[in-house]
Amino acid sequence: MSVGLRKILRSREFSLFLVLVVLCIVIQSRNPQFLTATVIDSILRNYSYTILMATGMLMVLLVGGIDISVGSTLALSGMTSALLMRHGVIESAFLAYMVSLGVGILCGLMVGLVITKGKVLPIIASLGFMYVFRGMTFFISGGQWVGMQHLLPEFRAFSQGAALGISNLLWITIVVYILVFIMLGWTRTGRQIYAVGSNPEAAMVSGIRSDNIKLFVYAFNGALAGISGAMFVGFYASAQNNSAMGLELDIIAACVIGGVSLKGGQGTIPGVLLGALMIAVINRSLSLTGIDPFWQQALKGAVILIAVTTNILVQRRATRLSLARREI
């Protein structure tokens, strides 16, 4: 066995992958239609923005922060472009996406500025902004929704459409994953992000401007939430005030399941991808198993607990094995 392969087999990601495979097998045994193109496509479509936003949260967690305002940012940015479409200001799908992106970046920058310049703990700042952004969504929409009739057909068509058999939303997600993967692994910014999170003092001594890095990370996270806002509105063809409430918990859970440390400096893109897929599969598939709807929530909680604890057990065993081997 080559060293590389052995390393992969021992990695946290691999054990997580095993847990995911087992989960899929269990669901497949309950419903043979689970592993078909239709269902897989629907999982990836419905959860494309959850999977997407997990990368932003990964970077935030890497620098030792947290951002629980992302669900509100999504709602605010989606509502903004939807309202502008209703009033005829935005006349192209591209512009709608750009407006949402812009709003998202602004939101992220605000959170980042308060955290870096105001020296406020990330959870406090983002908790405050969670309320503020959500309230603003209600405020600008006047408590109303923006329905399908007011959204540009082109905008809906793009968000619901597909290219080369893969949904457009998934394409966005794939591109972002590749970008972030490259950035974290092979660029200076990427290394600095890890440095800031794993050892802030050392990072400071080595001349990294950690405030700038953090600001960038929060803005990037906001940007992803912003794009997701447009994706959400286009896909569901409706902008509502209470969209994506509680989404932040799903996203943080995806990251943590994927092995990202809440203390900063630790976490990888493949891990987050697996964690996000796990959340998507759990959320989406319970209704496929034909289990009584009143059992589903309890089961979802149990599955999350079992998944994270099993992963730890597999992980411990792997560590023990490699230690034993080293002794020989």
Next chain:
Amino acid sequence: MKKIIALLVVLMMVLAACGPGAAPAPAPAAPQAPAEGQADPAPADGGDLTFAIITKSAGNPFMERMASGFETAAAAMGINAVVQHPVDTTAEAQITVINSLVAQGVDGIAVAANDPNALESALQAARDQGITIVTLDSDTAGSSMFVNQAGVFEVAQVLVDSAYDMSGGSGQFAVLSATSVATNQNAWIAAMEEIIAGDSRYANLEWVTTVFGDDELQRSFDETQSLLINFPELRVIVAPTTVGIMAAAQVVMQQGSDVLVAGLGLPSEMVGLVGDDLPCPYMYLWNPIELGEVAAYALNAFKQGDTTGDVGQSFTAPNGNTFTVIAAAPEVGIVNAQIIVGLPFRFDGDNIAEWALVY
């Protein structure tokens, strides 16, 4: 600077003496009117009335329009109107709002209850202060009258008939509801069961399952897709909730499925989904604006002595309609004497565009 710091320290010492420590009791004792309160009588009548409406939650277009109807009708009668949206769709949030309205000393409250029992003691406290209570949209114990948008059985009947008609009289249908604790949806579903069991006409309809989309787009999408996968023979999805019907129709349209969608939806949100060649051939609802208006009329009728809420009485609203109080229907969750605003109204391809401008 030193002086300021010193000053701050002194101030803090003073505050620390009374504040932190083992038991800081930051209870602002009410120096002004400690004895008053319970005895606060209903404000003297004479034109200057204030009515309040409590919706189920903020950000729901149906509720927003109901509130606006209430405001308009009150204004037309020269009555001040207060709109209060609770922060969550819970009884708890509504009780907080009721307490605050009691403290403000309003004259009448119309509430769309989030729970059939939990509001009772708060509403009782309000009545003790001479506040008139009516319920609308969803009933609860402790109110004087329920302003019923449309009878529960009438709604259930049109839902069952939609399923019957759209499926061609036989085949599978499923129900996509809101949350499992949504009182109205539960009442309609229970009534649907009763209707289907009681009439052999529906013997060939197979009700395969009831699922809950929690009135969230994502969850409703997931549930609808699962219905389509789990029940390939499915003919109709009945969604008696505005979010559910929209999500179901979207999924059906996006997937090009030939399942039809029936239920209760807001016209303004359903344009492009309702029509002859669209996922939802027709749907039903009642006018939320009118519902809010009638609630204001009912409150005023109590205040003017036109009614006491007893069964058999009737009163004429300023818009010329006459409402007759009929008996409660506890078996479907209506515990108070009620007036019925109208029948479920049918929206189809011909009239939806027109109604979308209204609500």
Next chain:
Amino acid sequence: MTGQRQKRVIEHNPPRDFKSRFMRWEFLLLALFFGVVIMNANMSPNFLVAHHLFTNINTFLVRGLVALTMTYCLLMGEIDLSVGSIVVFAATTLGIVFNATGSVFLGMVTALVVGGLCGAFNGLILIKFKELHSMIVTLGTMILFRGLAERILGAEATGGMRSVTWFANLFDARIGPVPYFFIFFCALAAAFAFVMHRTTFGRHMFAIGANRTAAEYAGINVSKTRLKVFALSGLICGVSAIMFASWTGSIRSNVGEGYEIEAIAMCVLGGMSTAGGKGSLPGVLIAIFTVGLLQFGMSLMNVNPQTVRIIIGALLIIVVTMQNIRRIIGKKITQVKA
């Protein structure tokens, strides 16, 4: 959870700095609290009416109970997202037992036991799997416990316990305008403050929060302390469930939704650091009353609750930022002088 480790180290070394910061924090909060009271009293003549005021205070104290235990969790650098779900689960069992046996006392005991067990369950998973952060574990149990309540209740509600007069009086009864529940809450808060600031157990919590490994080396039984705190958290949620049942007399599976976020917001406004090892219970208490009375005052003025949320969110950010800016300026001045 946060990258501000290095700042914490600085603050911990000179204890004086820490103390003055802590004092200043509470000063600011108290000023804010009186600001809210004065503003409310000016804006609405109905605010300072003892009866109504206490009616309202009673309602937010049901959630305030949860904030008390959240303080302990945050102090240890932990977080408990499952509190709202434990409240609904415990309240559900209370209702079920009451309806099955007719004894509301038995129901209360069940609620406390179930609450405590749920909390202990959280604690057990956490000490068996030390690698896991409490956020992910309690997120799982948050879904699990509410799911169980959903399974038990289905689409129904359980209730009727307010027909037992003494039980309804737990929430309703008053001496003059002051509810017994308010007095109970104050006593409980005093006990919580005493334990946190004056006992060995409290010092252990501070130590674990500041540095878990160091605390372990110092001979503190970290696992035991964590287990106790989480079990206590569950137990207090059981108390909150009892008060909720006594208040509304009807329990559905959406009871207690969002308690966790509200409790966390009150705690951080009260000066608790989510990184652990810092904070004071009096601060949290002032924050509970500030937020509660602010909401009441806004509601009296019929402000839209979403606007109130904007205000609370902005308040959170502004107060904390102001606090930090003052400290930064203060530091610069001392640097210049030196």
